[in-house]
Amino acid sequence: MPAKSSRVEPQPKRAVQPADFESAFHSYWPRIHALLFRLTGDPDQAEDLALEVFLRLHRQPRLLDPDQNLSAWLHRVAANLGYNALRAARRRQKYETAAGQLDLQTNPSPDPAREAERTAERIRVRRALATMKPRDAQLLLLRHSGLTYAALAAALQLNPASVGKLLSRAEKEFEKRYTNMTLPVVPNRDT
Amino acid sequence: MHLTENQLQTYFDGEMPAPERERTAHHLQTCPDCQTALQQIESRVGRVESLLTHLDPTLVEIPLTPRAYATLQQKLTQKEPAMFQKLFSPKMRPVLTTGLIIALLAIALTVPSIRATAVEFLGLFRVQQIEVVEFNPANLPQNLDSSLNNLDQLIANNLKIEESGDPVEVTDAAEASSLAGFNVILPQDIKSNSHLTVQPETTASFFVDLSLWQGLLDEMNRSDIQIPTELDGQTITFYADKSVTYIAGACVLDQEEFERVPFEQRNCTLLVQTPSPTIDAPPTLPINEIAQAALQFLGMSAEEAASFSEKIDWTTTLLVPIPTGAQYREVTVQGVTGTIFIGDYEHGRSQATLMWVKNGIVYSLTAPGSVSEILELANSLK
Numbered sequence: 001m002p003a004k005s006s007r008v009e010p011q012p013k014r015a016v017q018p019a020d021f022e023s024a025f026h027s028y029w030p031r032i033h034a035l036l037f038r039l040t041g042d043p044d045q046a047e048d049l050a051l052e053v054f055l056r057l058h059r060q061p062r063l064l065d066p067d068q069n070l071s072a073w074l075h076r077v078a079a080n081l082g083y084n085a086l087r088a089a090r091r092r093q094k095y096e097t098a099a100g101q102l103d104l105q106t107n108p109s110p111d112p113a114r115e116a117e118r119t120a121e122r123i124r125v126r127r128a129l130a131t132m133k134p135r136d137a138q139l140l141l142l143r144h145s146g147l148t149y150a151a152l153a154a155a156l157q158l159n160p161a162s163v164g165k166l167l168s169r170a171e172k173e174f175e176k177r178y179t180n181m182t183l184p185v186v187p188n189r190d191t
Numbered sequence: 192m193h194l195t196e197n198q199l200q201t202y203f204d205g206e207m208p209a210p211e212r213e214r215t216a217h218h219l220q221t222c223p224d225c226q227t228a229l230q231q232i233e234s235r236v237g238r239v240e241s242l243l244t245h246l247d248p249t250l251v252e253i254p255l256t257p258r259a260y261a262t263l264q265q266k267l268t269q270k271e272p273a274m275f276q277k278l279f280s281p282k283m284r285p286v287l288t289t290g291l292i293i294a295l296l297a298i299a300l301t302v303p304s305i306r307a308t309a310v311e312f313l314g315l316f317r318v319q320q321i322e323v324v325e326f327n328p329a330n331l332p333q334n335l336d337s338s339l340n341n342l343d344q345l346i347a348n349n350l351k352i353e354e355s356g357d358p359v360e361v362t363d364a365a366e367a368s369s370l371a372g373f374n375v376i377l378p379q380d381i382k383s384n385s386h387l388t389v390q391p392e393t394t395a396s397f398f399v400d401l402s403l404w405q406g407l408l409d410e411m412n413r414s415d416i417q418i419p420t421e422l423d424g425q426t427i428t429f430y431a432d433k434s435v436t437y438i439a440g441a442c443v444l445d446q447e448e449f450e451r452v453p454f455e456q457r458n459c460t461l462l463v464q465t466p467s468p469t470i471d472a473p474p475t476l477p478i479n480e481i482a483q484a485a486l487q488f489l490g491m492s493a494e495e496a497a498s499f500s501e502k503i504d505w506t507t508t509l510l511v512p513i514p515t516g517a518q519y520r521e522v523t524v525q526g527v528t529g530t531i532f533i534g535d536y537e538h539g540r541s542q543a544t545l546m547w548v549k550n551g552i553v554y555s556l557t558a559p560g561s562v563s564e565i566l567e568l569a570n571s572l573k
Binding site for chain 2: 029149
């Protein structure tokens with residue numbers, strides 16, 4: 001490889017300021033966890049992935065500097081991790097469904113039929129998201145999580161002026177895929 | 192003139208700055224088409240929102256912040272083994288073959304090094320020579336370590352390894368040769384504490400989900416690197432024939448454990464020989480472009496990567512990336528040209544790895560000693 005003419009100066013290492021890190025954790029944990037829950041549908045997996053996001057933050061104390069867009073970074077990493085998990089789950093579900101072994105997480109509920117319907121609906125929404133382009137799926141979920149256009153643009157590295165158009169297209173794409181999605185097989189005791 | 196989709200959505204979402212918002216509101220009053228379009232957006236946003244609301248967690252499902260913080264503190268105090276340590280941990284059996292395949296797979300996926308022959312549907316690739324590319328670790332993405340965990344997950348989800356049987360321990364070169372199906376060469380004086388093993392044939396299939404790789408690059412702030420889209424959804428399959436490993440001395444494959452061994456006691460000799468693994472991939476695989484993406488990742492500019500890539504015959508070359516400053520040189524070994532990578536010198540001792548390819552067999556010899564001692568050992572193999 002040709003030698004670079006300018007040397008990269010070593011960055012002075014800044015120690016993690018425990019107070020900065022802790023306050024960042026407290027401000028962002030509920031949002032980051034909720035985002036990952038929406039993507040995975042599994043509280044334990046969402047917690048593991050959310051913890052992973054903050055472990056990564058801990059390894060990069062520079063992100064806590066005031067000039068860094070911490071919120072954008074956290075949402076970007078969480079959206080990526082969550083989307084990867086969603087995709088992986090979708091591939092697993094493919095053969096699980098084929099084998100008729102779709103295991104519904106049944107919570108104790110006063111109305112099991114309604115609960116099963118809700119679970120099926122959740123699965124269908126997630127599958128529709130899993131078939132979309134990652135950026136589109138992430139855009140929808142981050143908007144649903146309450147990010148402004150400016151925050152969306154920063155998190156997903158988009159041109160702020162085109163967020164409206166991209167959201168509009170992502171919504172159409174989602175509706176199309178959701179509508180075409182076959183309903184997940186819900187095991188029925190009567191058959 | 193009608194309002195654009197972008198304007199309408201931005202207006203509806205309440206994200207339009209004041210002066211433009213007023214102009215838009217004014218225009219809407221006089222434009223029935225725009226009003227209809229706005230109503231469509233309104234009902235679509237409502238439908239999508241209500242569907243996405245199904246995914247929202249209930250209060251029970253959100254772990255309380257203080258408890259989550261305590262869990263995090265606990266995790267921070269445990270040292271997580273790095274990906275490569277996990278891959279090479281004793282639990283990963285059989286370590287050597289799998290490790291070799293994954294290493295080759297990783298190298299080939301990023302920098303393929305392989306030759307396409309005209310097979311009707313599949314390209315068949317074979318290693319014939321080894322080339323070194325230097326990279327400056329300072330130019331790698333800053334958060335590479337944390338992203339490797341992601342890579343770990345990605346590989347675990349997409350890699351399937353099948354072995355044809357169990358490793359078989361053998362006693363001499365003749366037995367190894369007949370079992371492995373090629374002529375095995377060994378040191379003249381086989382150490383009493385050595386293990387000679389024939390490793391099973393291995394097939395490793397890797398499914399490429401491009402969005403996951405691109406996401407990884409985004410996270411590393413290298414969105415500028417584009418992996419060729421033709422790779423998406425492809426399955427790349429590695430076939431490794433039986434390989435033979437010869438291990439003598441104290442060999443520890445766990446990196447962390449290895450670093451605790453005093454330097455003067457690191458007397459591990461490791462010889463791996465295997466027919467060149469072959470790779471099945473679609474004939475349309477844009478090798479040159481994949482190679483350029485990988486070279487950019489290693490710190491080259493797009494132009495440097497393109498011009499470097501031109502000079503390499505990717506079809507036959509196994510590319511070994513090594514950090515700038517690491518010592519290596521070409522040497523003659525067993526009558527062919529090989530490359531020796533020289534490790535750290537300490538207490539007058541060194542360890543080096545010598546790689547060469549002869550008659551379709553890839554050899555890798557790692558041993559303690561000076562360059563001339565290792566070369567002497569390599570040339571004495573029979």
